[in-house]
Amino acid sequence: MELLNKGKAKSVYKGEADLIIEFRDDLTAGDGAKHATMEGKGALNAEISARFFELLDEAGMETHFLGYEKPNRHLAKEVKIIPLEVICRNIAAGSILRRYPFEEGQEFTPPLVEFGFKSDEYHDPMLNDEVAIALGAVKDRGELNRMREMTLRVNDILRGFLAERGVILVDFKLEFGWDRDGNLLLADEVSPDTCRFWDAETKEVMDKDRFRRDMGDVLEYYREIRRRVYGD
Numbered sequence: 001m002e003l004l005n006k007g008k009a010k011s012v013y014k015g016e017a018d019l020i021i022e023f024r025d026d027l028t029a030g031d032g033a034k035h036a037t038m039e040g041k042g043a044l045n046a047e048i049s050a051r052f053f054e055l056l057d058e059a060g061m062e063t064h065f066l067g068y069e070k071p072n073r074h075l076a077k078e079v080k081i082i083p084l085e086v087i088c089r090n091i092a093a094g095s096i097l098r099r100y101p102f103e104e105g106q107e108f109t110p111p112l113v114e115f116g117f118k119s120d121e122y123h124d125p126m127l128n129d130e131v132a133i134a135l136g137a138v139k140d141r142g143e144l145n146r147m148r149e150m151t152l153r154v155n156d157i158l159r160g161f162l163a164e165r166g167v168i169l170v171d172f173k174l175e176f177g178w179d180r181d182g183n184l185l186l187a188d189e190v191s192p193d194t195c196r197f198w199d200a201e202t203k204e205v206m207d208k209d210r211f212r213r214d215m216g217d218v219l220e221y222y223r224e225i226r227r228r229v230y231g232d
């Protein structure tokens with residue numbers, strides 16, 4: 001298979017008609033400065049992410065997802081990735097606490113949507129609409145607004161689904177891209193690597209923050225997320 005792109009956590013191959021995205025066991029934090037491999041992480045993320053994409057597809061959202069192949073592959077439509085990270089926050093946690101005087105755990109009503117420039121070299125800086133357009137990441141504000149709307153829709157769908165399973169969706173990061181017919185699709189992954197999940201009862205951290213903050217038991221909590229998402 002032809003390798004198109006090897007990122008920090010996934011390898012993207014050209015399949016017969018579409019893409020094969022292989023979720024690897026690599027975990028990174030701090031733009032790749034911190035790295036580990038944890039056996040089984042890729043499979044867990046692929047399985048969890050597949051369930052979320054299925055839910056979004058059922059709700060009529062346009063995504064790149066075509067299917068899940070056990071243990072750690074997705075089939076997906078190839079898109080031209082927009083070099084922006086779209087972050088949606090329901091609760092204050094992580095980097096936003098270093099930028100503004102929010103209290104950890106405070107709720108954002110309505111949720112906040114922020115855009116970052118997807119660049120390890122520049123450390124994914126936040127940007128406003130003008131900068132995103134000047135960089136050529138998008139054509140105009142209309143495109144940013146479509147991503148905002150889709151992101152809030154993802155939030156509504158996943159937040160409710162997870163709440164029923166005792167998980168708080170604290171925040172998450174999405175990537176979008178353009179397919180060859182000019183459709184805007186949700187791409188990449190939705191997993192404990194790219195979301196913050198807290199247990200609704202205990203407020204325990206159930207995501208990659210366990211790795212970032214050296215809290216231990218990273219995969220135990222990924223497994224628990226998988227279990228709750230599949231209800232088994």
Ligand SMILES: Nc1ncnc2c1ncn2[C@@H]1O[C@H](COP(=O)(O)OP(=O)(O)O)[C@@H](O)[C@H]1O
Nearest residue numbers: 007008009010012064076077078079081187188
């Ligand atoms: N449908 C898709 N078409 C093309 N590229 C994609 C698609 N979905 C995800 N990607 C890209 O695959 C790459 C590998 O993923 P990942 O390992 O998460 O990379 P990163 O190091 O940028 O986080 C990323 O650049 C991501 O934007």
Ligand SMILES: [Mg+2]
Nearest residue numbers: 007008009188
């Ligand atoms: Mg990534």
